[in-house]
Amino acid sequence: MDQGQLLKVLKDVADQALTPAAAAGKLGNDSFEELDYAKIDTTRAQRTGYPEVIYGSGKSAKQIVGIVKAMKDSQKSILATRVEQSKADEVLKELPFLKYDAVSQTLTLKDKERVEVGNIAIVTAGTSDIKVAEEAAVTAEIFGNQVTRIYDVGVAGIHRLFAKLDVIRQANVVIVIAGMEGALTSVVGGLVDHPVIAVPTSIGYGSNLGGMTPLLTMLNSCSSGISVVNIDNGFGAAYNASMINRLISEEHI
Incomplete structure (x- = not known):
């Protein structure tokens, strides 16, 4: 716990916003904060460069509220993923400073002091892939990256992709998101000279097999330089892309 956090705990006790017992718990544990239902990793950003993120699916609105309140003591940005609209509405009643995005199903608080670096291009095969793409885009933005969105440029109308190639090639990292047969990844991988992170989606007809196809x-892509995350994992793709993008950006400072 740094001096600023220590002073805040002491002030909260003085203002009777925190009990002495709760303050002792905060002071006695330098790596996580204990809640009845969660342990908040307060030093993750110091260890990894990225703050803890809330996975909202399976958590109640009350639990998300409690976790956010605890996280605000140790980090300036907040990201909760996979939060459906009804749950978000309940959270916002308690925490109106958060922003909800219905497409990506994310709750966020952006660190206004964090400088955006580099550029990550997020490319989708179809409009139906945008939900996953927006999860990636919001995550990348919260982590301090510039993001360029290029949507609906799949191989069924490949001229649409060629029209955006100059923009895509300017990015340090490219996230390609596709359902159906997922062919867009191989095409993009053969046209750019930067890392490509592929995200398969569960979008498609029967033989898509929920994203397995x-x-x-x-x-099995024949294009080199491609890494693949799990089905519908926009968050994971953005996390990896952010790490690569920041390394590249630091090299050019």
Whole structure:
């Protein structure tokens, strides 16, 4: 716990906003804060460069509220993923400073002091992939990256992709998101000279098999320089892309 956090705990006790017992718990544990239902990792950003993120699916609105309140003591940005609208509405009643995005199903608080670096291009095969793409885009932005969105440029109308190639090639990292058979990843991988992170989605007709078909296509891509995350994992793709983007950006400072 740094001096600023220590002073805040002492002030909260003085203002009777925190009990002495609760303050002792905060002071006695330098790595996580204990809640009845969660342990908040207060030093994750110091260890990894990225703050803890809330996975909202399976958590109640009350639990998300409690976790956010605890996280605000140790980090300036907040990201909760996979939060459906009804749950978000309940959270916002208690925490109106958060912003909800219905497409990506994220709750966020952005660190206004964090400088955006580099550029991550997020490319989707179809409009139906945008939900996963927006989870990636919001995550990347919260982590301090510039993001360029290029949506609906799949191989069924490949001229649409070629029209955006100059923009895509300017990015340090490219996230390609596709359902159906997932062919867009191989095409993009053969046209750019930066890392490509592939995200298979569960979008498609019967033989898409809930995303297994594009997952296997991407894993078996003949284009080099492609890494693949799990089905519908926009968050994971953005996390990896952010790490790569920041390394590249630091090299050019």
